[in-house]
Amino acid sequence: MIQLHNVSLAYQYDASALNNIDLKIGKGEFVFLTGPSGAGKTSLLRLLYGALTPNRGQVLIDGQNITRMSASQIPLLRRSIGVVFQDFKLLQNRTVFENVAITLEVLGWGRADIGKKTMHILKQMGIESKYNNITQRLSGGEQQRVALARALVNDPKILLADEPTGNLDDANKNQILNIFKDANIRGTTVVVATHDRRLIEQGHKRLVTLNKGEIVEQVEKETASYDQAI
Amino acid sequence: MNKWKKKQPATIKPFKRPTLAGDGFGGRTGFFLSRAITNIRQNVFVNVVTIGTITLALLIVSLFLLIFVNLENATDSLSERVQVTVYFDNELSSQDQAMYREKIVALPGVSRVSYVTRDEALKRFKSRLRGQETLLEGVGAEILPTSFEIALKRSYRETASVENFVSALKRIPGITEVQYGEEWVRRFNSFLNLLRLLGALLGGFLIIAATFIVSNTIKLTIYSRRDELDIMSLVGATRFFIKAPFLLEGLIQGIVGSALAVVLLFGVYEGFLHNAGSFLTFNPATSGLSFLSLEYVAGLLLAGALLGFVGSLTSLKRFINV
Numbered sequence: 001m002i003q004l005h006n007v008s009l010a011y012q013y014d015a016s017a018l019n020n021i022d023l024k025i026g027k028g029e030f031v032f033l034t035g036p037s038g039a040g041k042t043s044l045l046r047l048l049y050g051a052l053t054p055n056r057g058q059v060l061i062d063g064q065n066i067t068r069m070s071a072s073q074i075p076l077l078r079r080s081i082g083v084v085f086q087d088f089k090l091l092q093n094r095t096v097f098e099n100v101a102i103t104l105e106v107l108g109w110g111r112a113d114i115g116k117k118t119m120h121i122l123k124q125m126g127i128e129s130k131y132n133n134i135t136q137r138l139s140g141g142e143q144q145r146v147a148l149a150r151a152l153v154n155d156p157k158i159l160l161a162d163e164p165t166g167n168l169d170d171a172n173k174n175q176i177l178n179i180f181k182d183a184n185i186r187g188t189t190v191v192v193a194t195h196d197r198r199l200i201e202q203g204h205k206r207l208v209t210l211n212k213g214e215i216v217e218q219v220e221k222e223t224a225s226y227d228q229a230i
Numbered sequence: 231m232n233k234w235k236k237k238q239p240a241t242i243k244p245f246k247r248p249t250l251a252g253d254g255f256g257g258r259t260g261f262f263l264s265r266a267i268t269n270i271r272q273n274v275f276v277n278v279v280t281i282g283t284i285t286l287a288l289l290i291v292s293l294f295l296l297i298f299v300n301l302e303n304a305t306d307s308l309s310e311r312v313q314v315t316v317y318f319d320n321e322l323s324s325q326d327q328a329m330y331r332e333k334i335v336a337l338p339g340v341s342r343v344s345y346v347t348r349d350e351a352l353k354r355f356k357s358r359l360r361g362q363e364t365l366l367e368g369v370g371a372e373i374l375p376t377s378f379e380i381a382l383k384r385s386y387r388e389t390a391s392v393e394n395f396v397s398a399l400k401r402i403p404g405i406t407e408v409q410y411g412e413e414w415v416r417r418f419n420s421f422l423n424l425l426r427l428l429g430a431l432l433g434g435f436l437i438i439a440a441t442f443i444v445s446n447t448i449k450l451t452i453y454s455r456r457d458e459l460d461i462m463s464l465v466g467a468t469r470f471f472i473k474a475p476f477l478l479e480g481l482i483q484g485i486v487g488s489a490l491a492v493v494l495l496f497g498v499y500e501g502f503l504h505n506a507g508s509f510l511t512f513n514p515a516t517s518g519l520s521f522l523s524l525e526y527v528a529g530l531l532l533a534g535a536l537l538g539f540v541g542s543l544t545s546l547k548r549f550i551n552v
Contacts, residue, residue, distance in 0.1 A: 049464075071469075072468065072469070075463065075466045075467060075468045075469075075471075076466065077466070078463075078464065078465065078466035079465075079466035081466075083464055089457065089460065089461055089464070090461075091457065091458055091461060092457075093272060094272070102461065102462065102465055103465040103466075105261075106462065106465050106466055106467040106471060107466070150465065
């Protein structure tokens with residue numbers, strides 16, 4: 001589903017953000033990306049949804065080489081990728097419903113279908129009673145669930161999460177993790193960048209560790225070295 | 231790219247093929263329009279600021295325009311005095327009159343030709359010497375020349391055109407003496423050119439300043455909503471899809487702003503300028519200023535719409551990457 005070949009990325013004044021990354025993530029896999037701050041986790045995720053283009057190497061998503069995509073093709077790519085962030089990136093003065101419906105509006109869905117599907121996903125996230133609330137007034141956990149609803153409402157092939165639980169308490173972390181797992185069970189490939197040990201332990205999935213822009217360790221979940229690595 | 235598109239329906243399988251918003255031009259326009267109106271309703275303050283800026287900027291420009299157009303009109307009526315006179319020593323027979331008249335009218339730029347008989351000339355002379363009629367005692371009409379007075383069309387009143395016209399006139403056999411007050415025409419025209427140059431300069435600066443202020447205001451309002459742009463692009467909206475509501479919003483702001491400017495201008499006009507009687511009275515027939523013609527009002531509305539649209543367009547360019 002996701003393949004990176006020899007990918008290097010350098011920001012203008014930075015030596016290099018990513019260096020010679022080779023990574024394969026299969027369809028339906030669940031992967032944690034970890035490593036200290038500045039290791040390149042966010043940069044790697046940004047490459048995957050086309051917000052950055054690498055200086056060298058190829059990035060393939062579902063067989064499509066996105067380093068060769070034109071600017072007008074990137075939006076079409078993003079329609080099959082859901083993204084969530086630590087700071088949620090919600091429209092603060094809009095309702096929960098509007099924040100989630102935007103994904104389907106972009107796809108050109110009709111009003112009735114948008115209503116049905118949006119309420120359906122809000123129910124899954126357990127926030128259907130808040131559909132008419134302004135997102136600003138929700139708790140952090142609720143806001144992250146709205147962001148997840150927005151990312152998952154059109155059943156994306158890939159879900160990318162950048163420190164999704166950074167601002168949340170343990171109870172909320174568990175809820176969010178369960179939502180990731182549910183999405184994964186339904187067939188979505190999930191990539192979560194985090195340095196939250198607890199989340200990784202509880203998730204118990206494949207682990208990719210980055211440091212200074214390079215992959216320093218990859219551990220499969222069923223191997224003996226897994227517990228040691230985390 | 232096609233591959234992605236084709237695969238799309240599979241991802242939204244549990245539901246029927248969605249309809250309405252994406253279908254056809256009408257559905258899309260309706261969607262964008264409703265989105266733009268929602269945006270305006272949800273960002274009232276920002277919109278009031280933008281519309282207010284457009285209104286003020288256009289009010290200043292249109293006020294200048296009003297005065298400038300009136301000044302042009304005043305000088306236009308003043309330039310009626312640019313007149314060419316052809317003198318004849320003898321009274322012309324009605325046949326000759328018709329012949330000359332025909333030849334003169336055939337020249338380009340003639341707007342009106344009138345024949346002045348000796349009696350008419352004497353009458354004018356007398357009226358000019360009112361109170362000193364004794365001077366004219368014993369003077370008969372026969373010492374005065376007869377003449378054709380020729381008024382020129384608006385575009386033929388420039389110094390060079392008048393000179394050309396006169397030389398063409400002199401080529402008509404039988405016409406020898408022509409007068410047109412060279413000095414006056416020259417001075418009048420250079421005054422007019424100066425006026426136009428000043429107007430164009432001042433108007434140009436005003437328009438540049440107005441455009442600058444409006445475009446910066448729009449830039450700030452769009453900057454305040456860049457999160458929205460980011461999120462739209464994150465969920466896979468095409469550039470057009472992101473831009474369209476903003477552009478429509480700009481268009482609406484521009485039209486509302488310019489309409490308000492016209493209304494305010496009319497208010498100012500009715501309140502003050504309408505009966506500013508002694509102002510600009512080159513011509514006693516026009517007292518006070520006249521309001522802008524319909525074409526100018528339409529032009530102002532169009533300028534407002536354009537200002538809002540182009541302002542949004544250029545500002546969006548800066549904030550949408552991918």
